[in-house]
Amino acid sequence: MAKGLPPGYILDAAGLFRISLIDSKALFTTNEVVNEVASENERLIVNSYIKSFRLKVLEPDKKASGLALNITGTSPRLTEADISVIALALQLGEQYDITVITDDYELQNVLALHNIKCKGIKTTGIKKIIQWTYRCTGCGRYFKKPFEICPYCGSAVKRKPRKIKDKTG
Numbered sequence: 001m002a003k004g005l006p007p008g009y010i011l012d013a014a015g016l017f018r019i020s021l022i023d024s025k026a027l028f029t030t031n032e033v034v035n036e037v038a039s040e041n042e043r044l045i046v047n048s049y050i051k052s053f054r055l056k057v058l059e060p061d062k063k064a065s066g067l068a069l070n071i072t073g074t075s076p077r078l079t080e081a082d083i084s085v086i087a088l089a090l091q092l093g094e095q096y097d098i099t100v101i102t103d104d105y106e107l108q109n110v111l112a113l114h115n116i117k118c119k120g121i122k123t124t125g126i127k128k129i130i131q132w133t134y135r136c137t138g139c140g141r142y143f144k145k146p147f148e149i150c151p152y153c154g155s156a157v158k159r160k161p162r163k164i165k166d167k168t169g
């Protein structure tokens with residue numbers, strides 16, 4: 001994000017799974033992400049990184065968490081762990097040139113919208129950035145926030161891409 005800052009990486013669950021491939025002294029994640037690591041083998045590896053201080057588990061502060069919740073208000077498919085990753089990226093962006101390591105398309109999309117760098121482990125990363133909108137299948141009204149049922153006519157609301165721009169950088 002900013003120039004002249006040391007590189008730092010924030011890992012989501014997919015990132016943790018491939019932590020050995022990432023060569024950096026500044027590796028971060030959150031408790032929510034660590035809790036998503038299901039397999040015992042993966043947990044052992046992650047714990048060894050935490051114990052040897054090669055991976056720092058941080059709680060995003062309230063200000064960053066609030067900002068992240070604002071940003072993700074229109075992305076109902078993001079998990080609590082995803083939101084915590086976004087919050088930590090916002091918070092650490094003042095000290096590090098942050099890259100988020102994630103294979104999650106939804107998360108990559110939100111990060112790209114807010115000019116936070118991300119890198120996929122398995123995927124090549126997204127080529128386009130999508131902003132979602134919500135449209136009633138009955139009356140056709142558009143909503144910025146997700147509704148399951150249209151508050152005007154009671155029909156189902158479907159998610160649609162609103163703005164698609166080519167990813168820069």
Ligand SMILES: [Zn+2]
Pocket residue numbers: 136137138139140141150151152153154155
């Ligand atoms: Zn409607």
